[in-house]
Amino acid sequence: MSDDPNRSTDRGADSNASPDAHQAAGLRQEGWAPRPAASGRPRRTGLRRLLPTWRMALGGTLTLLLLLVGAFFVGYALVSIPDANAAATAQSNVYLYSDGKTEISRDGAVNRQNVQLDQIAKTARYATLAAEDRKFYHESAVSPKSMLRAAWNTATGKGKQSGSTITQQYVKNYYLTQSQTASRKVKEFFIAIKLDQNESKDQILQGYLNTSYYGRNAYGIEAAAQAYFSENASDLTTAQGAYLATLLNAPSEYDLSAHPENAPAAKARWNYVLDGMVKEHWLTPAQRAATKFPAIGKPKPVASKAGQRGYIIEAVNQYLTDNHIVDASALSRGGYRIVTTIQKPKEDAFVKAAQKDVYDQLGHAKQDKYVRAGGVSIDPATGDVVALYGGIDYTKQYVSSATNRTYQPGSTFKPVIFTSALQNDSTTQDGRTITPTTIYNGTSGRQVQGPNGPVGYHPDNEDGTDYGNITVTRAMDKSVNSVFAQMAQDVGTKKVIATAHDLGIPDAVDIPQTPAMALGAFGSSQSDPNSASPLDMAQAYATLANHGVEIPYSIVAKITKDGDTLGLPDRKPVQAVPRSAADTTTAMLQSVVDTPGGTAAAAQASGWPSAAKTGTAENDKAAWFAGYTPKLATVVALFGMNPANGAQEKLNGSMNTARINGGGPPGALWADYTATALKGQQVSDFDLDMQQGSQTVAPQSDQPTTPDDGGITTAPSTGATTPPSQQPTTTPPTTGTTVPPTTPPTSTVPTDPVQPPTGGDPTDTLAPQGGDQSGTGRTGGTDSLTGTRGG
Incomplete structure (x- = not known):
């Protein structure tokens, strides 16, 4: 027996234990078995010690979820929808011809024009959804599943892919940048969610x-x-819209004009888009089968301001800002789609005529480099500017000759004086009503007479020619300065200025309140002339052509921004001057074209009945031709400008011609343009309703005419007009009566007797005796302002 008292007890215990327990006990004795856990469960050993328990996994997952939820709410609270980035809001202004489709130019740093969704073809919208986000309308702003899939594909070498929805892509384009940073992606995520709730x-x-x-x-x-x-x-089209949707995936690579070698990949993507449209029921299988890959247009040159583009853009922008439609700062930000009134065939005709009749005629003389051409054409029935010619090329000559107000319009203002006389029932100083057959003294250098005698202004006629007694009609034919300076005084210069404004010449034009207006001596100073431009004069002549009904000109037919149409000025037609006054002036201007020796005979080459007047500015620095047919009013001008400093220069000696007249190159340009612009239209005559007794009958001779030669008469009181094809006759109608001259013919400058102030303007600022108060008149033998020109 053993001396150990516990031994029998242990054995007794062991004897009742299972074999496994005995094995465990043996292992413990040898030091190999683990100690039992405090709970009584065995401890985890080996790799099992590294794996979390289910409680740990559950707890960790819940903790992570709580962290993610917290982070989401923190991010949602901290990230707000920012202002749009500058690049996303920048747009270009698009300028179109009157057809609303043909582009003139684009002006702006970024080529973009925003449109409303309903202004995008429906199939093009569906194609975009098929390419980028087919569940756009049914799913949330973000797709975690797509984001994870894209990340996996990128990580596994299947190429970079985007898991962004259309909403996320829009956020990136409009609010953020294209940088591929984690912070940008986080912002994109939260902004997209918020945007989806707000829009x-x-x-x-x-x-x-x-x-x-x-x-x-x-x-x-x-x-x-x-x-x-x-x-x-x-x-x-469907095919075109699908191609544009294809480009979103790879804009440069899928442009087949630049990369034709990528055609297989581009077409595969195009097919993918169309198949997606069928799958989403946006396209039927039959429509899909009928859709063919579209023809891709070649890249167009970058829109510029070369040629006439810059002049048109400048005139359009000026019109928009002057009429308070759009301010300059808004225009600079872009985004406007502007349909102009410019008709491309007429614009092309103007360019061609200017090249032929002006620039092809230039030689190598010093004066040739000073020549600048400009012009404007208006449809009298609508007031629309249908053509505007600013010069040879905006990139070479940036100052537009069409809108330049620094050159005097010369004698193109004389018809305004005559129209004012008719409008105001004006009379001469001795009380005779002013009509086309009223006789004036056409002696060169003749003193202009006021109610109290000479007013100190006596302009020379061109080349100092004396015409003696001459009818108003013949004086217009020959552009006699002395007659119309006197008529301006007879009518009253303030009344003439009022008529000019009635016809449409703007208040900004500085018309002198002196008889010097007859020579177009506009502008208060050389540094700040405030004269009339071809556009200003075209407005006035268009009103005459429209029977005295003024329609304020427009160069803009329609303007939109982001799909919204902006309002344009009210251009209600107004009977600015009596029809009889305008039509009688038209008949007189027909005489300038049709009468032998008339200064505007060049208009006959247009093949249309025409009414016109020429003009020459002081010292031959500008030559004008202003006229109209029943369908078109056009003003052409040649200016002499030094390209080095912008100073005005004489045109004399340019174009192999000693002297440039309005009836020369400007008249030829006018006729060529008008013939082409109206080609194909049925030729029609003027429909005139003239004042009683205003039939124009002019003598054939340029010699001074006395009341005894039977060649100057008053027309019968029938209101009839001489057809333009009928040549003037020296035989008076049997019912006519002779109109006495203002003064007897004389070879010296007459001194007219003082008459009662029946025709003068009592408010005229001219001095009754002595010099011209405005500084524009002539007090000596040489006119310091206007020289001897006027025609």
Whole structure:
């Protein structure tokens, strides 16, 4: 027996234990078995010690979820929707011809024009969804599943892929940047969620389509449609829309004009888009089968201001700002789609005529480099500017001759004086009503007479020619300065200025309140002339052509911003001067064209009945031709400008001609342009309703006419007009009466007797005796302002 008292007890215990217990006991004796846990469960050994228990896994998962939820709410609270980035809001202004489709130019750093969603072809919208986010309208702003899939594909070498929804892509384009940073992705995530709550799906899709890049420097689907197909986004076909959707994936690589070798990949992507449209029931299988890969237009040159583009843009922008439609700062930010009134065929005709009749005629004389041509053409029935010619090229001559107000319009103002006489029922100083057959003294250098005698102004006629007693009609034919300076005084210079404004010459034009207005001596100073531009004069002549009804000119037919149409000025037609006054002036200006020796005979080459007047500025620095047909009013001017400093220069000696007259190159340009611009239209005559007793009958001879030669008469009181094709006759109608001359013919400058102030303007600022108060008159033998020109 053993001396150990416990031994029998242990054995007794062991004897009742299981074999496993005995084995465990043996292991414990040898030191190999683990000690039991405090709970009585065995401890984890080996790799099992490294694995978390289910309690640990559950706890960790819950902790992570709590952290994620907390982070989400913190991020949602901290990240707000920012202002749009500058690049996303920058747009270009698009200028179009009157057809609303043909582009003139684009002006702006970023080629983008935002449009409304309903201005994008429906199939083009569906194609974009099929390419980028087919569940856009049914799912949330973010797709974690897509993000994880894209991350996995990128990590496993399947190429970089985006898991972003259209909402996320829009956020990236409009609010953030294109940088691939973690912080940007986090911001994108939260902004997309917030945006989805604040904007509708349609608004988000519209923003995405307007901000996406399509290659060819085209931002937004409207610019892309123009860049690849020369179409508006609203007119895209299914095939074209699917191609633009294809470009979103790889704009540069899938532009087949630049990378034709990528055609298989581009077409595969295009097919993927169309198949997606069928799968989503946006396209029927039959429509899909009928859709063919579109023809891709070649890249167009970057729109510039070369040629006439810059002049037109400048005139349009000036019109918009002057009429308070858009301010200059808003225009600079872009985004305006502007349909002009410019008709491309007429604009092309003006360019062609200017090249032929002016620039092709220049030689190598010093004066040839000073020649600048400009002109404006207006449809009298609408007031629309249908053509504007600013010069040879905006990039070579940035000052537009069409809107230049620094040159005097010369004798093109004389018809305004005569119209004012008719409008105001004016009389001569001795009380005779002014009509086309009223006789004036046409002696060169004759003193202008006021109510109290000479007013100190006595302009020379061109080349100092004396005409003696002459009818108003013949004085207009020959552009006699002495007659119309006297008529301006007879009517009253303030009344003439009022008529000029009635006809549409703007208040900004500084018309002198002196008889010097007859020679177009506008402008208060050489440094700040404020004279009349071809556009200003075209407005006035268009009103005459429209029977005295003034329609304020416009160069803008429609303007939109982000799909919204902006209001344009009210251009309600107004009977500015009596129709009889305007039509009688028209008949007189027809005589200037049709009478032998008339200064505007060049207009006959247009093939249309024409009414016109020429003008020459002081010292031959400008030559004008202003006229109209029943369909078109056009003013052409040649200016002498030193390209080095902008100073005015004489045109004498240019174009191999000793002297440039309005009836020369400007008249030839006018006739060539008018003939082409009206080609194909049925020739029509003027429909005139003249004042009683205003039939124009002019003598054939340029010699002074006395009241005894039977060649000057008053027309019968029938209101009839001499047809333009009928040559003036020296035989008076049997019902006519002879109109006495103002003064007897004389070879010296007459001193007219003082008459009662029946025709003068009592408010005229001219001094009754002595010099011209305005500084524009002539007090000596040489006119310091206007020289001897006027025609």
